[in-house]
Amino acid sequence: MSLDYPVTMAVRVLRQHGVTFVPYRYPWEAHGGTAASATHLGVDEHLVIKTLIFEDEARQPLCVLMHGDCEVSTKNLARQLKRKSVAPCAPAVADRHSGYQVGGTSPFGLKRAMPLVAERTVLGLPRLFINGGARGFLVELSAAELSRVLQPLAVDVALRHAP
Numbered sequence: 001m002s003l004d005y006p007v008t009m010a011v012r013v014l015r016q017h018g019v020t021f022v023p024y025r026y027p028w029e030a031h032g033g034t035a036a037s038a039t040h041l042g043v044d045e046h047l048v049i050k051t052l053i054f055e056d057e058a059r060q061p062l063c064v065l066m067h068g069d070c071e072v073s074t075k076n077l078a079r080q081l082k083r084k085s086v087a088p089c090a091p092a093v094a095d096r097h098s099g100y101q102v103g104g105t106s107p108f109g110l111k112r113a114m115p116l117v118a119e120r121t122v123l124g125l126p127r128l129f130i131n132g133g134a135r136g137f138l139v140e141l142s143a144a145e146l147s148r149v150l151q152p153l154a155v156d157v158a159l160r161h162a163p
Helices: 009-016 033-041 074-080 091-098 143-150
Strands: 022-025 048-056 061-067 070-072 086-088 116-119 128-134 137-141 153-155 158-160
Touching (some): 009 128, 033 048, 033 128, 048 074, 048 091, 061 070, 061 091, 116 143, 128 143
Parallel strands (some): 048 128, 116 153
Antiparallel strands (some): 048 086, 070 158, 128 137
């Protein structure tokens, strides 16, 4: 746990909603992803939640919350959202939509209002670790608090990595 952490838009939103969270700083690694952050924090990668920015066929953004050790099935996501197609945004486009840098994207305090979806099993976790709005900065909070503040649509779109 770190007492020295950035006051990002995400932290401001968490404070505004009275969310109890534990901040963690760690040395960010380019292309390290959730495996690196989970290793630095000594937690299961399944509990580290990725915040991903996608676009649909009309180039409308959406935010997807997924377990660190899973991928998103774009076919299933498009079907469940009744869209023709969805695809991950290029990093520069994701940055413009979210207001955060890729690697530091938080679902809290997004620059643009956009649909927010979460893998159903993420919402069932007692505790999770999610980006706090800066590279090398995660916050630990309950899935119940994440649901209360963000009210995400639950989806079933996870593809598990082969062990």
